[in-house]
Amino acid sequence: MKRIAIDMDEVLADFSKKCLEAMNAFVGTSFTKEDLRVKTIDELYESYPDELYQVLHSAEFFRDLEVIPHSQRIVRELNEHFQIVIATAAMDIPTSFDAKYKWLREHFPFLDPQYFIFCGDKNVVQADYLIDDNIKQLNSFTGQGILFTAPRNESIDYEVRADNWKEVHAFFLTEQVKSY
Amino acid sequence: MKRIAIDMDEVLADFSKKCLEAMNAFVGTSFTKEDLRVKTIDELYESYPDELYQVLHSAEFFRDLEVIPHSQRIVRELNEHFQIVIATAAMDIPTSFDAKYKWLREHFPFLDPQYFIFCGDKNVVQADYLIDDNIKQLNSFTGQGILFTAPRNESIDYEVRADNWKEVHAFFLTEQVKSY
Numbered sequence: 001m002k003r004i005a006i007d008m009d010e011v012l013a014d015f016s017k018k019c020l021e022a023m024n025a026f027v028g029t030s031f032t033k034e035d036l037r038v039k040t041i042d043e044l045y046e047s048y049p050d051e052l053y054q055v056l057h058s059a060e061f062f063r064d065l066e067v068i069p070h071s072q073r074i075v076r077e078l079n080e081h082f083q084i085v086i087a088t089a090a091m092d093i094p095t096s097f098d099a100k101y102k103w104l105r106e107h108f109p110f111l112d113p114q115y116f117i118f119c120g121d122k123n124v125v126q127a128d129y130l131i132d133d134n135i136k137q138l139n140s141f142t143g144q145g146i147l148f149t150a151p152r153n154e155s156i157d158y159e160v161r162a163d164n165w166k167e168v169h170a171f172f173l174t175e176q177v178k179s180y
Numbered sequence: 181m182k183r184i185a186i187d188m189d190e191v192l193a194d195f196s197k198k199c200l201e202a203m204n205a206f207v208g209t210s211f212t213k214e215d216l217r218v219k220t221i222d223e224l225y226e227s228y229p230d231e232l233y234q235v236l237h238s239a240e241f242f243r244d245l246e247v248i249p250h251s252q253r254i255v256r257e258l259n260e261h262f263q264i265v266i267a268t269a270a271m272d273i274p275t276s277f278d279a280k281y282k283w284l285r286e287h288f289p290f291l292d293p294q295y296f297i298f299c300g301d302k303n304v305v306q307a308d309y310l311i312d313d314n315i316k317q318l319n320s321f322t323g324q325g326i327l328f329t330a331p332r333n334e335s336i337d338y339e340v341r342a343d344n345w346k347e348v349h350a351f352f353l354t355e356q357v358k359s360y
Contacts, residue, residue, distance in 0.1 A: 095278065
């Protein structure tokens with residue numbers, strides 16, 4: 001059975017939505033996801049590094065992120081035909097570990113936690129595919145990457161891109177057919 | 181550069197020493213590491229499952245484990261010739277994440293946290309070698325395993341075994357020579 005590794009932030013969990021809402025409320029800005037097409041979160045709030053740190057490092061920030069549309073249903077389906085691994089780059093924000101674990105157990109209870117990986121560089125992840133919004137991680141990964149569209153990667157040219165989970169599903173249906 | 185993955189509990193950190201001390205003090209037993217040669221921790225304290233859970237799931241349990249002798253010096257040396265990855269099966273005790281991260285930063289500050297992996301099954305770890313005391317993890321791992329001696333694995337027959345960190349060092353000096 002082939003293995004699919006799946007990133008969390010921006011792929012399963014709407015990280016940027018909550019981050020923008022929390023920071024806008026905290027420092028009085030009114031940025032939207034549109035702004036993330038030209039700047040990163042760090043650049044948007046470059047005048048507020050301490051506030052950004054405080055928001056992202058609070059123990060509960062990652063606990064109640066919204067689930068990206070259709071991801072639950074499609075990951076559940078993929079789970080029938082592939083081994084699913086969740087690979088999240090948690091080492092930048094170690095305080096996020098516990099909340100991320102609980103979030104996964106709540107929203108993806110059908111996944112086996114023995115295949116959750118909290119890591120840094122995804123070069124260490126042994127899998128056939130990686131679905132990620134971060135081009136650096138996809139370039140570091142040794143298998144086939146699928147770039148999951150997020151504002152920050154819209155202008156990047158990459159071999160396989162999915163704009164949403166329905167496109168991820170279509171890609172893997174084709175992969176299954178190929179393997180017959 | 182070849183990559184060595186290293187387990188934490190019983191290999192870098194003296195998990196069983198603190199666990200026995202804490203449980204003996206808590207429930208009035210007087211077990212030692214000798215007892216772990218015939219029983220697992222779970223079996224030893226089978227009459228005290230709630231107490232064992234409480235001890236191991238306290239947020240700070242993993243924060244002050246003793247460092248296994250010579251591991252710091254030898255990992256630092258290996259770090260010059262190999263890429264070092266720390267791979268710990270943390271998913272059984274998610275409350276341990278934060279303490280394990282801080283422990284690693286304190287005792288192995290020369291290692292890059294981007295190569296820390298908190299996982300379950302080590303089949304997902306992409307590395308050339310894995311040093312682990314758990315035979316199940318070594319059997320699941322896809323590279324070359326090194327069984328690090330601990331009471332629970334003394335009777336197991338395995339191709340490569342190291343009784344201590346000096347033996348690990350000797351093994352990798354030989355591997356380096358082979359690769360010339």
